[in-house]
Amino acid sequence: MNLKHVWDTFRRKPMAMVGLFMLLSVVLVAILAPWLAPYDPKEQVEVRPEDILAPPDAEHLLGRDDAGKDVLSQLIYGARISLLVGFTASFMSMFIGATVGLLAGFYGGRIGNFLMRITDFLLVIPTLPLMLVIISVWGRGIEKIILVIGLLYWTYMARLVRSQVLSIKERQFIMRARAIGAGSLRIITRHIFPQVLPLIIAQAVLDISTAIIAESSLSFLGLGDPTQVSWGMMLNFAFARAISREAWWFLLPPGFAIVWVSVALVLIGTALEEIANPRLKTHHLFNPRQMVALAETEGVTV
């Protein structure tokens, strides 16, 4: 399946394109943050009492926070952190989860048992408290947050992939592959992996939003990287200091941004799954010209 083909199908799906534009807008904002943001959030400003939680006006489109800083600029810079965490952490969890799922499903037995017990172990531990403990012991830092999310959020992917592999490996074409002399590695990579790939992609795209939300939760609970203001961190500040003052312009934008990205990723994820799974595409009767009666070419007498 070449990329051009994927793109051709993708752009015919309106919802997928909406999702893509939603995501691209955020990515662009993140990349162009220094040029787009009207103020530098790290810059020290002198705070006048009337600037604290000032409502939106022409100079500060989304108002100001409790330190008198521009909310819009924080939001724009926050996109960088949230996307960085989302993409890298979900890539990690995708890699770990898919590998564990493929191996556990294909080999089963002791290997499978061992891998799945580790998965179950991680699955039953409440993830958020565990992350809180790890981060508070280990110390805050964006790379640590990425690592913790990546290492803890692969369990669902592993279970999902394993369950699919379990059913796929019993299918007849696997036996046929074995009969034509394919080894285990080849069967896993060439026959089973392409079958679970759509699932992995869809789940990985969804995992990006999960990772973004996980990071937001950590930051919201005060364990984010204090030097990197993410959307979650903004929510934290807003919730702690602004909610009682009814400063909606501080609370709503980061929440809305998280939802925006999540919706975008879900739209893209669904579309990608449809594309990567050829069974959802065409049927052999769709092109009657290619269905030339075989009896003609064969000269078969029935």
Add this chain to the structure above:
Amino acid sequence: MVILEVQNLSVNYLTDDGTALRAVEDLSFELEQGRSLGLVGESGCGKTTAMLGVLRLLPAEGRIVSGEVRYKGVDLLRLSEREMRKYRWNRIAIVFQGAMNALNPVRRVGDQIAEAILLHRAAPDKQAAYKRVAELLELVGITPERARQYPHQYSGGMRQRAMIAMALACSPDILIADEPTTALDVMIQAQILNLLQKLQQELGLSIILVTHDLGVVAEICDDVLVMYGGKTAEYASVDTIYNEPLHPYTQRLLRAFPDVENPASDLASIPGYPPPLDALPPGCRFEPRCHCKSDICAVESPPLLAVKPGHYVACHQVTPFDRRVL
């Protein structure tokens, strides 16, 4: 020339509690070069198991307990798995039951056929392999352009033909066709059977046809082996089986089949069911359903004996020609 010789092949299935179910017992037959053998029997009588045993492709619970499978004198059951791979598909290929499921749905048909060629180094490079794919598809009556399509874009009969093309990829001597026409309509069945016959003539293939369709057997087989409950009931040439069947099971099986020349005659069903593998009768496997049994049938399993050269029957009621066991 005898190309494949199976002797006393027995296959067990192990259950979780450790008991062994005798799925195939003492199966013996010979396959001559360029000829075709029909393996006939009801569902669950061990036909497919026997063939998977020959190829050593049994599921994990399956065990070959005894016997020999000689391909041109080489006992396949004694080879290492690595050596076995050289024989599987290269020399003996199989068209699996239910071809629709034997193709990977998310890979192009051509790629899957090329995989077989490349894995066995039957072509020097990729380009040659894909050229061979085109030839093979042409051979089974599929336009080579369709190599780029996915299995779901094929009709059922085309998939079956694609599987046959895949089986022929490495030019095997023996083709095992496991119910190649099941789940296909009569027109397509005829196409597939004609194709098999054409290939047999053109390529000098030897074919083992596993089926429960006696009409199919009559059409293309030279020899017939009737299995019942994992054992051979009768083994003879196709003319002998149809014209002078001796085993009660064969006789009743033939009467249970519609006759084109005499369509008005009633079809006779065989009352009862094939024995379950965990409760095989102690004597003859067919004894509970047999219409001409005697006391000995319930106690002693009849040996497979020759009633005349080339005609073997396992039945106490048949007087053997001599005591020569196959």
